[in-house]
Amino acid sequence: MTAATPEVDAFTRPYWDAAAEGRLLIRHCTACDRVHHYPREFCPYCWSEDVTWRPASGRATLYTWSVVHRNDLPPFGDRVPYVAAVVDLAEGPRMMTEVVGCPEAELRIEMELCVAFRAGDGVSVPVFRPDPR
Ligand SMILES: [Zn+2]
Secondary structure, eight states: OOSSOOOOOTTTHHHHHHHHTTOOEEEEETTTOOEESSOOSSOTTTOOSOEEEEEOOOEEEEEEEEEEOOOOSTTGGGTOSEEEEEEEETTSOEEEEEEOSSOGGGOOTTOEEEEEEEEETTEEEEEEEEOOO
């Protein structure tokens, strides 16, 4: 589920509204003080429902990736090749996403990335690009 058109429902609405404004949100559990991603209505660590939205820094490091050269599912067909990736957010959670703006040969494990947003289909999807720092 890299960047397919996401399901937006009442629960995930704040996440997508923030994305449309260029902000990445993660979920923070008040009970055990841990964060998680993707967003869940309860904490995956302690099952507490005392979980709130919190802004993420948008910084991440590259954990692993796969260059996808063929995908017949819309909207991917027009977009190949693309870099399907798993990144470690600075806050800890691991996130499935896509790396953009980086030649395949320059991808490196643990390279520093920052969040960017790709608009389309009425939804802005968080993707990551090399951090210019
Ligand atoms: Zn918890």
